[in-house]
Every structure is written in structure tokens, then in C-alpha cells.
Amino acid sequence: MKQKEHILIVGAGLCGSLLALRMAQRGYTVTLIEKRPDLRKVTQDAGRSINLALSDRGLKGLRLAGVEKEALQLCIPMNGRMIHPENGEPFLSPYSGRKDEYINSISRPGLNILLLNTIDQMANVTTHFNLGCEEVDLEHASATFKNYETGNTQTFSGDILIGTDGAGSAVRKSMFDHKKFLFSFSQQWLTHGYKELEIPADENGGFKTYKNALHIWPRGEDMLIALPNLDGSFTVTLFLPYANSDYCFNNLTTAEKVEEYFRKEFPDALELIPNLAEEYFNNPTGALGTVKCTPWHCYGKTLVMGDAAHAIVPFYGQGMNASFEDVVVFDEILEKYEGNWEKVFFEYEKARKIDTDAIADLALDNFHEMKEHTASALFQQKRKLEIAFETQLPNAYFSKYSLVTFNEAIPYSEAMKRGRAQDKAILNLLDDGKLNDGLSLEEKLALVKEETNNIMHDDAVVKKM
């Protein structure tokens, strides 16, 4: 048997680590190179750093590499959104009417460490840290790195190079700058940025507010959210315009203004965040961007994957899940065409790009849904009806959220098409008063399905033109 190729993977974040693990399991020799220091050797409190939403598509990727069970031990289930309205009491808006459909809060470094520890048990993976990619030779699967510890430059070569180096990918940048083929590229920034804050655990290590939910304070343009951590704390994120708003990052410049803003907009959250001003001014303001590009590969030698190929905004909680699903799809294509890398790369992009484009667009939709719609009466009526469908007719209806989040057998692009048509159908039927109380739930569902099919049919007539 021919010896399997040497795969150079640039970026040992979540996607790169899972990919390296899987490629090693398939028998490849893997060199995994990371710009940052080894997470396990630097001081940090994993439970208090950024957390992410892990759901079915991500779990499928972890299952493929045999690490699902260990990952689930790091998870806190979140069954729904705890909406904190501007006026009135908080209420739970479930993610689904089916009991087994929930998402999980998980620590990003915690999960990354789990993957790196598992990789360390594989004899055919070598991992390097503190090496920043400076130049990529796309045609020859080699790259030059700066060693941040010694200051020296090092070149690594493989048979294949895969860039999993995140939204700011150096590998993708080298494709953009290469100019020998047409490279379509888009980076779209929101006019909102984000800032992380913290609700600490109570003195007994318990949770200061309801644990098993993703908390949202929707305020139209602004939004605060909070996800629970294993140590009893919550990571809080404020989403706020940079400029052109009564309260925005550009004018919240003093502790007084920040506290005034929270007192006005998020008084119940303010009580739970003891170090508001300190954290606000110490923590950086992050930007929120969507990156799309094509081709993802060149010369049958170099490929980008995960955020490097398709960075999305965080509002669907699907960034990590989409990247892990990349690894699953790539593994399936590799199984089919192993040995012909050009074919593997081509078929992988052909199968996958339509779906990563879809989740990027869905994530932008959800930004508006979270900050505005969750507070609207029509939206709440829609959700109430959808939850009734999913609770009482659990095999007959799947909301857009369920299709995207809990149905990994349905591609994102399909989930988007059907989910958007359903939303449009329900919103219009509600708006036209056609879902009146005289109807049974079954009759309402029949109406929704009929209207959804009409919408999809009408769109298809235009598309097939």
C-alpha cells in the first residue's frame, strides 16, 4: 500500500484540530501549526472565557472523530431563549416543542483542549505552536512561518496544505493576493460591534439567573445576551452600533454613561454585573463580519476550510457547528475520491459551498430576529404557534430554527429555503387573520403547509426560468 500523504494544516483552532484528528485517524501524516501559544500552557480560566453554542451538526463532527461523549461533559443544555423584555417579566421561548431538541453552551478553550489532548495520543500528528503564517506557496503546499518565541523563520512543506486559520486567514489572503486565477471574495462588516462582560457565579458557585437558557435582552437596535458557563458564571455579550445612535460604542466613553445606559435598557442585568464599567473599558470591542470566497482550493494542493473559507456572524450559534460539519462533508468526499486531491477539493466545494453560503445568510437574518423580532407581538404569535405544532404534532412540523439546528440530515440550504417559506407563510396567515381560534391545530398546520408550498412553488416558477 502506498504511504498516505503528508497534510500540513495551518491553524489549530476548533476546525483545524478536529480536521487534524480525523485525518490522522484516516492514516495521514499530519503537521498541525498554530499561531497562538498552546492553550494548555497559558494562564486562563476556561470556564470564564468565550463560550459557544454546540448543536447537532457540531456533535456529528465530534462523533465522527470519537470525542462526542467527552465533549458533552463540558456542555450546559440551553432549552430556549429567556427573553428579558423592555417592560414586563422575563419569559422562556423554547427552541423547539420537542424535548430532545436543545442547544449547548460550551467553553471554546475547553473544547479545543479536549481536541488537542486527543490529538496528542496520535503518533502521526506533530503539533507546533507560536508559529505565525507569513507566506504560502499555493502551488507547492508549503508555507513560511515566523516563530514568535525565537523570532526565526521556518518553512514547512507537505503534499497538501489546508488552511483552517480562521476569519482572518493568511492562507485565504494568499489566494486573494495571488492574482493568477479569478478569486471571488467578500467581507461584510456589520455596523454593530460587540463587547464581552461577565455575570459571575454567586458565592456558592451557583448561577445568579436561570441556568438552562440563552438569555436575550432585545432592544431593537441593541441587544445583550448571556450564555452559562460550568463554573456558575455567564458570559455576557453586548451588541451595539459603533455610531449614529443615542447609545453607541463611539459615545459610551465614561463609566457614568455606560451605567446610565444599562440602568435604562438592562436594569435587571446591571444588578448581576458587578464590574460593568471596568470590564467595559478593559475588554476590546470586537467586529462582526461575514466572509465568503470562491474557489476554496487551487492547484489540487491548497484548500481553505472552516472560518477561513466562510466566516459568519454569531447569531445563529452555527459558526463552530458549520466548521465541524465541514470536516464531516470533507471526510465523506475523501472517502469517495481518496487519491485524487483535485477531485476531492472540487467536489467538496461543490457539495458544501451552497450550504455555508446559506448559514451565513441565516445568521444575518437571526441578528435582526434576536435584537428586534423577539420583542414583536407578531413574532411571538408565530413562535407560540410553532411551539404548539412541535409539541402536539412533533412529527409533522419543524420550524426554521429546528431545521437549521436540530436536523443535521437536512443541508443548511434546504433548511433556509423551507424555513424562510414557512416563516413567510405563518407571518402572512397571522397578519391576514386566517389562523383564527375557530380552527383546530391540525387545520392551522394544514393551512401553513398549503401556503408554504404555494410560496415555494411560486418561487420555483421564477427560478426555473
Added chain:
Amino acid sequence: MKQKEHILIVGAGLCGSLLALRMAQRGYTVTLIEKRPDLRKVTQDAGRSINLALSDRGLKGLRLAGVEKEALQLCIPMNGRMIHPENGEPFLSPYSGRKDEYINSISRPGLNILLLNTIDQMANVTTHFNLGCEEVDLEHASATFKNYETGNTQTFSGDILIGTDGAGSAVRKSMFDHKKFLFSFSQQWLTHGYKELEIPADENGGFKTYKNALHIWPRGEDMLIALPNLDGSFTVTLFLPYANSDYCFNNLTTAEKVEEYFRKEFPDALELIPNLAEEYFNNPTGALGTVKCTPWHCYGKTLVMGDAAHAIVPFYGQGMNASFEDVVVFDEILEKYEGNWEKVFFEYEKARKIDTDAIADLALDNFHEMKEHTASALFQQKRKLEIAFETQLPNAYFSKYSLVTFNEAIPYSEAMKRGRAQDKAILNLLDDGKLNDGLSLEEKLALVKEETNNIMHDDAVVKKM
């Protein structure tokens, strides 16, 4: 009165020349700098070079600067598309049922020369050629150029710098590379390229085929088009995939293959193009891209306009028209806020970007319409009905094409919204057999309007969420 500012305009193509003329007319001191040699001093046959479609929005811009009449003398009216089907005789598909609605074929260099000659009569414009922009100081409205004649470097400074340097804009690139503000950017390439060919005039200087039309040979994936020139020739453009097709640029590598392809797909055109293979191999293969970006301006000092801000594919014949309309909108905003450049730039982008985004998307739609749909029975039924509406009820119906091309009082974004809804309404009514022959034309129009309003209403319910 305070002396008016010094405006540095980078790029003396169609947009930059019209802008320079208008700004000079408003009393500004203008320095206009162009990378290429002076069109008027290099050998070329204006009538035989690239031609463009000039229509109402573009004419409005030329009118604003007082050069419409002169421009019209360079025009050949095109009343419709002459469709050359794969089987059967060519037929004319009018652009509108209203007699006064047609587009014009005009020579790009001819029109550019007209603008440059008019500029030369203004004492307050200085024009420089052969200066390639190498670096822009965005904060100080100055830029450094390489003089292609002397090899030297020259720096020019103004109070305001406006980049009208086209799809590959150096000014926009300097915004992209600047990294001190979030710059959203997208470049999207089609997988088709284009190649220019020529149908020469006949021996008497007459037209070898019907003069007053834009000729199209739609073939699904491929397409050939031809626009008339004043000298009796037609500029022909072949649109073809680069790869992955029976016939594509990558495999049409010999004169025999090129001729075989034309004999098979475009036999009537082949007869009119005597130097097919020679031109095919001498002329470059051009790429077709869409560029969008935001912000268009920074520091109240620098702005991009025209293709530099929003390059589009050529399939709606609106690239030049959109750029000239930019000048009209900019002039209106300037009239309102003159003196406050930051405000002018902000309000200009706010008013204009939604419309240039729309025409970019419409131009991509039209690519599919031209190469595929013009050959489809359902599309032809739709056009027949629309022409009947426009001919017999000329004040009651405007097709998407008419809204975009002949109704400059309606912004592109509005034209897109209404035009797409109308198309969807007609296609679905036709597909469902609801526009049967028993109905009068007025009854058909009433049905179309009702269905169009339903579609726009249903979309609005989702949007307002």
C-alpha cells in the same frame, strides 16, 4: 465669497470626465488625472472600438452638464433585441411597447472624447494623462502617481480627492488596505469570460444585418451579442464559460475548434465575421465581475464614484448609465449640503448605495435572462403580454426593463422591487393558466396588478418584522 475648493479627480474615463466637467461648471478648481494616454492622441478607430448602451439615466447626466445633444449625434437607436434562435428565423423582441422607449449604441471612446473636448473649454480644469496612481493619502486628499512617459513620481494634493478610476480602482484599493476603519468589500467573478469580435461594414459602408437592434444569439450557457457602430460595423461579444463545458475558453484552442463551434451554434453570425479565428486569438479574454463596497468615503476627504464604487456586469447595459446617474445624485446632494463635505459624502452614499446595489443584482439577473430565458417559451409569452400592455395601455404598465431603463425618476431599487414582483406575478399567472384568451387585455392587466400587489404585500409583512 470664499474660493471654492480644489478637487482632485483620479480617473478620466466616462464618469470622471463627466464629474470633472460638472464640478468645473459649479465653480470648483479641478485637477483630472488619467492613467492612460490621451484618447485623442493615440491611433484608434472610435467607431469600431467598444460600444455601450446609453439610455435615459445616462442621458440625464449628460443633460445636466449640457452635452446631451452632442452625445445623441453619436448614437444609433436600438429598439429591441433581435433574437437569433437555435432553430428558426431571427425575430425582434422590442424593449418596450412605447415608441419613444429605446436604447442607444454609442462608442465609448467617442463619448469620452466629447467629454474631454468640452472640459478643455473650461478654464478651471487641468487634465493630465499617463499618470498611474500608486498611493493615496486618504486623510489628506493627496495621491502619488507614476508618470509613464518620464518614469518619475509626482504627487498631487487637493482639498478633496474623488476616485473615478474604474473597476480596478487604486483609490478603493487604498481604502481596502488602510485597515483603520471597517471596509466591507466584495468582488464576485462570473465563471464566464468574454471575447470581442467584429462584423465589418459591407463594401458600401452599410450594415450587414439589421441595424437598429441589439442582436442576441442565446444558447443557454453561451451567448453571442452584437451592437451596431456608426461606421456600419457591429461589435460582437462572445460570452462563454472558462471551463467545464463542451465548448469553453479553456478548450477552444485552435482555429478549427473555434470555427466548428460557431458553425454549430451561430452559423448565421459566422457568415458575417470574416476574421473569426484571427480576432478570437488576437483579442484578450475579459473577465466579468461585480464589485461592491462600503463606505465609499473617509475622513470627509476622499470618495469613490462610478465603477470604482460599484462595478457591475454589462448585461443590463446600465454600467455607464449608473455612473452618470451617480454624478446627477452627487450634484443634487452637493446643492443641498455644499460646504460640508463629510455630510455631502455621507448623504450621497446613503441616497445612492441602495440603488447601485440594486442595478448590480439586476445586471446579474439579466445575464441569465439573455443567455437562457430569451429562448424560453414562457419568457416569450411574458414579453408578448408586456409589449401588448405597453402598446395598448401605455400609461398603465411598465415592465421591469422599462422601469430600469426608461424611467429615470424611479430609483433602481424601486424598479427592482416592483419589476421582480411583476415578473413573478406574470410568470406564475401564465404557468397556472390564469391569463386565458377569454380575458380582455384590461382584465389581464388587472389580474397582473392584483397578483403583483399581493406579492409585494406578502414580502413586506416579512420585511417589516
